[in-house]
Amino acid sequence: MARSADDAALLLEAMMGDDAGLTPISVTPPWTSIAAAVARIRDLKNVRIGYAPDIAGLGIDPEIGAACRTAAMRLNDCGAIVEELEFSVADGLEAYLVLRGLIMAVRFSDSLHELEKFEPNLKGNIEAGSKLTIDDIARAERKRAELWHRWRTLFERVDLLLTPTTPVPPFPVEQNYPDTIAGRKMTSYIDWIAPTFLVTLSSLPAASAPCGQTAAGLPIGLQIIGPRFAEPKILAAAKLVHEVNPTPWPPIAKPAARS
Numbered sequence: 075m076a077r078s079a080d081d082a083a084l085l086l087e088a089m090m091g092d093d094a095g096l097t098p099i100s101v102t103p104p105w106t107s108i109a110a111a112v113a114r115i116r117d118l119k120n121v122r123i124g125y126a127p128d129i130a131g132l133g134i135d136p137e138i139g140a141a142c143r144t145a146a147m148r149l150n151d152c153g154a155i156v157e158e159l160e161f162s163v164a165d166g167l168e169a170y171l172v173l174r175g176l177i178m179a180v181r182f183s184d185s186l187h188e189l190e191k192f193e194p195n196l197k198g199n200i201e202a203g204s205k206l207t208i209d210d211i212a213r214a215e216r217k218r219a220e221l222w223h224r225w226r227t228l229f230e231r232v233d234l235l236l237t238p239t240t241p242v243p244p245f246p247v248e249q250n251y252p253d254t255i256a257g258r259k260m261t262s263y264i265d266w267i268a269p270t271f272l273v274t275l276s277s278l279p280a281a282s283a284p285c286g287q288t289a290a291g292l293p294i295g296l297q298i299i300g301p302r303f304a305e306p307k308i309l310a311a312a313k314l315v316h317e318v319n320p321t322p323w324p325p326i327a328k329p330a331a332r333s
Contacts, residue, residue, distance in 0.1 A: 079313035082281065083112040086305060108306050115310035119153035123311070124161065124232040130268035131164030133256035134241040141294045142238040145285035145319045149236075152314045161228060161235065163272045169217035170275050171202070171262065172210050179203030195250075195263060222276045229301040234311055239282040239295035242266050269297060279305050283312035284321040293321060 076082035087109050092102040105111055125146040128134050143158070150156050178199040182192075186204065189197050228235065241255045251263045260266065273280045278299055285296040296315055300308045 079281070079283070079309045079316065080109065080112060082312070083109040083306075083309050086309075103305075104303050105306060108309070111306040112309045112313065115306070115313070117153040118149055118311060118314060121154045121234065121307065121311070122232045123149055123154045123156045123234050123236060124159045124228070125156060125236045126159055126161040127237065128241070128269075129161055129163055129235075129237050130167070130241070130265075130272055131162050132241055132260070132265055132268055133258050134238055135243060135256050137288050138238050138241060138243060138294055141286035141288075142236070142296050145296050145315055146236045148318045149311070149314065151318065154311075157232075159232075163221050163224065163275075164268075166217060166221045166272050166275050167262075167265075167268060169214040169221075170268075170271055172206060172214035173218070173275070174271075175199055175203030176206055176211060176214075177203070179206070218275055221272075225276050225278060226301070233300065234304070234307060235299045236311075237269055237297050237299070239270060239297040240266060241269065243288045243290070243294070244292045273297070273299050278302070279308055281308050281312045283315040285315050285319040287321060 076085055087107060090103050090108075091100065093100045123146065125143060127139055127143065146158075147156055178196070180203075182200050185192075186200070189200060192200065242252050245252050252266050253260055255266060264271070270280070270282075278301065280297055280299040282295040282297050284293050286294045288294060298308050298311050298315070
């Protein structure tokens with residue numbers, strides 16, 4: 075998280091690099107400085123961009139969908155070649171929940187005898203993970219591979235894919251999570267972030283750029299997704315999305331008077 079795409083590039087530059095002593099999956103990126111690369115980019119000339127309105131197949135709040143589509147199409151003015159297309163990874167929802175459950179069961183394996191002390195959502199995730207079978211995990215991994223190849227095929231056609239970051243506007247902080255999306259009841263309490271975790275499921279880089287506000291003055295995010303090592307192009311697009319869709323800070327509620 076950062077105040078700007080340039081700041082995000084600086085943060086990523088500090089984080090990335092080969093450190094096999096701490097993690098075996100660390101890598102050396104193919105660029106020398108992502109911060110410098112993002113700073114140099116002034117337009118998106120000839121960058122092929124696809125806009126997909128609902129990659130999770132759960133519906134989109136009309137206000138969110140309209141703002142994101144408008145922001146995506148404005149990138150034509152930055153030299154990009156933008157087309158609206160149909161693309162879905164909605165069939166990855168079950169695979170994500172299985173693999174998430176597996177991670178939860180592994181992470182909290184030493185605390186299974188204390189599940190009643192956990193808050194309900196986390197407790198449910200750990201219990202679901204503990205009940206998984208080898209067949210469950212195998213099907214989820216096969217689906218993950220299938221989705222990765224679907225993304226790979228898409229990125230032969232476009233350089234970046236844009237889609238709403240979340241299908242619902244920001245909700246009150248006192249609310250744990252929304253229970254409906256565009257009038258449809260959610261089946262899982264994490265459905266509302268499916269457009270993001272379905273990207274993570276295939277280990278793809280992505281960023282969310284502010285692209286407008288709701289009628290209530292709340293921010294709307296446009297998700298920018300690319301293939302492996304596309305971070306410079308993703309952050310450059312995020313910077314331009316922000317520039318052509320200037321978004322002020324949301325209103326700050328005044329604290330209630332206290333006697």
